[in-house]
Amino acid sequence: MTSRYKPCYLVGVKNENTYLVSGLLNQQFLLPDLLNEVPVGIAVLDINGNIEVVNRTWQTITGAEPDSMIGLKCMLGLRCDYCFKGCPVMSNKADFDPISVDADIIDRSRIKIPIRLTVAPIFSKDNKLSGFVETIQDIRQVAELSSTASKAYSLGGLIGTSSQMVKVFSMIPSIAATDSSVLITGETGTGKDVLAEAVHNASDRAGSPFIKVNCGALPETLLESELFGHVKGAFTGAHENRPGRIKLAHNGSFFLTEIGDLPLSLQVKLLSFLDDKEIHPLGSSVGFKADVRVIVATHRNLKQMVIDKTFRADLLFRLNVIHLHLPPLRERGEDILLLKNHFLKECCTKFHKKIKGFTKKTAKIILAYHFPGNVRELRNIVEYAVNFCDREYIGIEHLPAYLTEQDILRPIMESAKILPEHAPQKEYSPSENWDHAEKRMIMDALVKSSGRKGEAAKMLGWSRSTFWRKINKHSING
Known part of the structure; x- marks a missing residue:
């Protein structure tokens, strides 16, 4: 019966057109010049993570001489920060799915180079680990374009x-x-x-x-x-x-x-x-x-x-x-979406939450709102919602009460073919503890006043000193 496994010919150059890779798949492989024509850096490692073969592109990116790399631990040859961030080869993992990550290396000129690194295990025909193959791509140009786009x-x-x-x-x-x-x-x-x-x-x-x-x-x-x-x-x-x-x-x-x-x-x-x-x-x-x-x-x-x-x-x-x-924010079109997502990410980091985004209905309400308080008000709305959201997505019930009032919701609900009487109503539950309700009241007042603490204090009937004491108590940044 003919084996479904074909002979493997890895390509690389040492001093001749052939190279003996001892111990790899328990066989000897011919390494012709083809690998050096591949525009991706390639290295073959043994089961201990030692470098066995590297190609010309790998040498160009790292600035290292191939002969001096053979037998070295991969982390010493590549000098990559991913080696210390959960690399499966460094962690001696024998069985893992191929991975692809963006990382940084330090080349021989001591220049930091952003790369895209892939690592995959190599198995023999009897399914035993025989080594690893890693590829590296120089993504400096991609990083520069990304930086330019963000600016x-x-x-x-x-x-x-x-x-x-x-x-x-x-x-x-x-x-x-x-x-x-x-x-x-x-x-x-x-x-x-x-x-x-x-x-x-x-x-x-x-x-x-x-x-x-x-x-x-x-x-x-x-x-x-x-x-x-x-x-x-x-x-x-x-x-x-x-x-x-x-x-x-x-x-x-x-x-x-x-x-x-x-x-x-x-x-x-x-x-x-x-x-x-x-x-x-x-x-x-x-x-x-x-x-x-x-x-x-x-x-x-x-x-x-x-x-x-x-x-x-x-x-x-x-x-x-x-x-x-x-x-004003209402004249900035798609900027509302951009800012909404930016503030969500910022607030999730600040409050250590893992919220993925907004429901479609919630996003519609936010987009339809006229934002008299502009960017500051949008930020306060998002911060309010993140504070009270305990799900993966922010829903209508997490928005400040005034955003879900009938006059605001009507056109949105009609476009979504939802009956107005089913619009969610913001209420303070009797079972809600006072601290939670008080924090919700303060956040509501801050959003309505577009972040003006003096006006928010007046809405709640508190003096400024009392208001400041309470927002400090609840760790609110208005």
Whole structure:
């Protein structure tokens, strides 16, 4: 009876056109030149993981001489990080399915090279382990293309593939190369703070401070001291000299968010600083030359404020040298899907959960929502859902209550041919323990307020201190 096993001829070169592989399948194999023509690195190992044969491509990728590799442990010849991450050959496993992984090696020039590694066992005709074969492919070009593709839709913490976002991303390098003032506009929650920091990090000032001040967070009397600093005795309670935030940003970038809330009296002082780059702390006649790049942001219509005489026209002209506008999320199309999945992955890592995605109905509801709170609100919705999801997929019941109300669900349910009366209702179960219900209430309030903790506290009827204590108690990042 003719055997169904055909003779195996492995190809490789040592000094001649034949090579004796002792112990491999208990036979002797001819190794002609064919293997050296294969554009994939190939190595044959014995049952102990020692190298028996390598081809020319393997030598080219690793930079090693074939003769010096023979008899070495594979990990010493290949110098691959996968050797320490569960390689079955290193673990002395005799029976395993062929594997394929992306890994890194260090070549003989000490350069890290990304590779695609495959390892498979070799069995004799009587089904006994005779050795292993491994192949390696240089995937540097693939890795570079992947990196380029990812950069095309991300910058700092901003993510998007819509034409509006790609336009913003393309402008950053040229903007970062100058020191001109930048005005960033956009609705609340669109990522203005993130964009400001991205401009700073892309510039030559990246190694210097990035100082942020929210013009709407402090009363006028404190804001002036916060911006320009004060000297001891300048006012009641000024017990020591204090540098202002502008001085702290020296050689870096100074970011004023909510510039539309800056009082008119301080608009004059800011304009003066922009003209001569010199600050005068309260109570001092000695100025300080601050080398800073000024970036401002607002969700307000500054042109209308100029007409209403609540914002100085000359200050607007001085700030509006470079204008970047971030579109609302509802106008960014497929970016909602991209951001939804990005935040899901981020939250699953943060909360150590293994959620695979969203159900189709849940995804429809999210896509149909108008997101008045923009990206910040989407992030809060995903974080809320991940907190309360105990399944592989996020369902409608895991979304904040306001997303599943009838006026929002109606068009979605109709398109899905689901009767409105069967729409899920968000309720706090009587059997639910108080801590769980309280956390759910806080998350609901944060999502409804688009992450504004002051508004969320008012919704719940709590003081700000009580609200902060409770979100710390439940480890919530709003």
